Amino acid sequence: MTLHIDIPEENLASILAKAFRNRSFLAGFVIAALVAAIAIVSFFWTPYDVTKLIVADRTQAPSLAHWFGTDHFGRDILSMIMVGARNSIAVALVAVGIGMGVGVPLGAFAAARGGLVDEALMRLNDLVFAFPALLSAIMITAIFGPGAINAIIAIGIFNIPVFARVARAGALAIWPREFILAARAAGKGKTLITIEHVLPNIVTLLLVQGTIQFALGILAEAGLSYVGLGTQPPMPSWGRMLFDAQTRMVVAPWMAIFPGMAIVITVLGLNLLGDGIADILDPRSRRQR
Amino acid sequence: MTAYLLKRLAIAVATLVLASMVVFAVLEIIPGDPARLMLGMNASADQVELLRNQMGLNAPLAWRYLHWAGGLMSLDFGRSYTYSVPVIDLVRERVVVSLPLALIALALSTLIAIPVGLFSAGRHGRASDTVAMGAAQLGVAVPNFWFALMLIYLFAVWLRLVPAGGFPGWGAGVWPALKSLVLPAIALALPQAAILARVTRSALIEVLNEDYIRTARAKGLPYRAVLWRHALRNAMIPVLTILGLQFAFLLAGTIIIENVFYLPGLGRLVFQAITQRDLIVVESVVMLLVAAVIIVNLLVDLSYAVVDPRLRSRP
Numbered sequence: 103m104t105l106h107i108d109i110p111e112e113n114l115a116s117i118l119a120k121a122f123r124n125r126s127f128l129a130g131f132v133i134a135a136l137v138a139a140i141a142i143v144s145f146f147w148t149p150y151d152v153t154k155l156i157v158a159d160r161t162q163a164p165s166l167a168h169w170f171g172t173d174h175f176g177r178d179i180l181s182m183i184m185v186g187a188r189n190s191i192a193v194a195l196v197a198v199g200i201g202m203g204v205g206v207p208l209g210a211f212a213a214a215r216g217g218l219v220d221e222a223l224m225r226l227n228d229l230v231f232a233f234p235a236l237l238s239a240i241m242i243t244a245i246f247g248p249g250a251i252n253a254i255i256a257i258g259i260f261n262i263p264v265f266a267r268v269a270r271a272g273a274l275a276i277w278p279r280e281f282i283l284a285a286r287a288a289g290k291g292k293t294l295i296t297i298e299h300v301l302p303n304i305v306t307l308l309l310v311q312g313t314i315q316f317a318l319g320i321l322a323e324a325g326l327s328y329v330g331l332g333t334q335p336p337m338p339s340w341g342r343m344l345f346d347a348q349t350r351m352v353v354a355p356w357m358a359i360f361p362g363m364a365i366v367i368t369v370l371g372l373n374l375l376g377d378g379i380a381d382i383l384d385p386r387s388r389r390q391r
Numbered sequence: 392m393t394a395y396l397l398k399r400l401a402i403a404v405a406t407l408v409l410a411s412m413v414v415f416a417v418l419e420i421i422p423g424d425p426a427r428l429m430l431g432m433n434a435s436a437d438q439v440e441l442l443r444n445q446m447g448l449n450a451p452l453a454w455r456y457l458h459w460a461g462g463l464m465s466l467d468f469g470r471s472y473t474y475s476v477p478v479i480d481l482v483r484e485r486v487v488v489s490l491p492l493a494l495i496a497l498a499l500s501t502l503i504a505i506p507v508g509l510f511s512a513g514r515h516g517r518a519s520d521t522v523a524m525g526a527a528q529l530g531v532a533v534p535n536f537w538f539a540l541m542l543i544y545l546f547a548v549w550l551r552l553v554p555a556g557g558f559p560g561w562g563a564g565v566w567p568a569l570k571s572l573v574l575p576a577i578a579l580a581l582p583q584a585a586i587l588a589r590v591t592r593s594a595l596i597e598v599l600n601e602d603y604i605r606t607a608r609a610k611g612l613p614y615r616a617v618l619w620r621h622a623l624r625n626a627m628i629p630v631l632t633i634l635g636l637q638f639a640f641l642l643a644g645t646i647i648i649e650n651v652f653y654l655p656g657l658g659r660l661v662f663q664a665i666t667q668r669d670l671i672v673v674e675s676v677v678m679l680l681v682a683a684v685i686i687v688n689l690l691v692d693l694s695y696a697v698v699d700p701r702l703r704s705r706p
Binding site: 237240241321 | 402405406409410413414417420528529531532533534536537540541543544548639640642643646647650651661662665668670673674677680681684685688
């Protein structure tokens with residue numbers, strides 16, 4: 103069985119060589135790797151224990167002992183940002199997983215069947231699209247109460263139509279190709295063709311969309327936690343830290359500045375990475391957002 | 392043209408009906424009895440039953456849905472469980488804050504994004520394009536509520552130019568009211584403008600590579616005229632699509648930003664309603680916002696036909 107992957111015809115070495123010449127990819131990769139490394143390190147070591155409240159150390163300005171200062175409970179902001187990275191990545195990653203896991207099969211199926219099935223699935227997409235993640239989160243919270251799991255579900259649900267659209271559009275462009283015709287002539291069914299020939303050819307598109315949704319997921323999680331619908335204390339999360347900072351802007355601006363910068367840098371890194379991947383694998387592609 | 396419009400209209404109506412069913416179903420599965428909630432724990436079972444009958448809670452499911460949906464169409468959302476006033480009155484008080492905020496932000500982001508997109512596309516590949524798009528890349532990554540906090544710190548705490556939050560109400564005069572919406576609108580608009588500028592630029596660059604642009608240049612039209620008259624018009628479709636999608640994000644953003652600035656808008660209403668378990672208010676506001684998203688996207692679909700004459704002749 104041979105797979106027909108016709109976009110990256112070069113070997114891995116030449117793709118890597120291209121990747122190292124692409125500034126956007128390099129910058130994005132370094133930032134994303136750094137954030138991931140920080141999140142992993144936080145499992146084993148943080149400068150201070152984020153579960154210990156030391157009231158004597160509360161709202162201290164940045165210093166050598168506390169690089170990013172401390173919060174109103176005396177917790178070290180740097181340590182909280184490190185643990186928060188773990189939380190942001192986990193929520194966004196699972197939400198992308200839900201979106202891809204449900205959306206891609208739906209989109210590919212719609213493209214393969216066409217006709218009424220396609221129309222029905224796309225209308226269902228329109229329906230989900232009418233509920234921005236925040237609105238689904240509000241409804242889910244109204245039923246089950248707030249929490250990180252509900253934030254994941256809300257962001258994940260919103261990701262489903264996004265991936266369904268990308269997968270469908272990508273698959274529709276692949277179906278009229280000659281190698282699909284050859285596969286059909288060989289007697290392969292639509293499901294098998296989708297798995298063996300269509301999906302491998304839209305992996306690039308999905309990868310690029312995946313990094314975009316990952317970045318958006320981190321923004322969405324921060325927003326939900328900020329308004330109290332996402333991750334709940336005492337688990338540190340970037341959005342929640344900003345909520346705590348809000349009423350203390352005058353006395354402790356560092357409580358707001360550093361978690362916000364963590365979000366900006368992470369999202370920026372992921373977006374650069376997505377741009378870079380799109381450039382390397384398909385120079386003609388333009389990001390659609 | 393008529394067929395196209397009718398199809399879009401039918402899709403919008405169908406989506407609206409399905410969305411209302413989803414919202415209604417959500418309220419149905421929520422545990423807890425609204426009648427019990429309104430009367431408190433000390434009320435007798437008979438009293439609760441009486442109120443349940445009055446509120447129509449004992450009627451069959453389909454009948455209740457139709458009753459509720461029919462009410463929506465005449466803007467009757469029912470009564471708030473906690474305030475005991477019609478939900479529409481609560482909404483009416485708040486919408487005069489949220490809607491102007493969203494509209495100002497939308498106007499602001501468009502006014503920033505289109506010129507930046509035009510500028511960047513016109514200087515495609517030059518240093519000024521790189522700088523502008525670098526700024527846009529950064530803008531896309533900034534969460535609007537964090538940006539809002541930074542704006543408060545800079546303009547309200549340090550420079551004391553504008554109030555840090557709160558809303559005097561339109562009764563206090565247009566200028567004081569607008570003044571308290573300035574920072575929230577900027578906070579909402581800039582990240583959106585960054586996205587829109589990127590889309591405008593890439594749509595324009597795509598169009599500028601077309602043959603008819605070369606023809607227009609070859610017949611001696613100045614570059615500026617080609618950019619505005621030919622390129623921008625043809626690049627409008629992706630730009631409009633993103634504008635429609637952004638409206639949904641703006642509404643969601645408004646809900647969050649209102650919490651940063653303590654603005655008494657729909658966002659504050661919905662969060663108060665969640666903590667008070669005033670579910671009919673939650674449901675009504677969500678339904679209203681979903682309807683707004685669907686209607687705006689319908690308008691975008693219709694505007695395609697205005698912008699692109701080819702769509703008008705297509706069946």
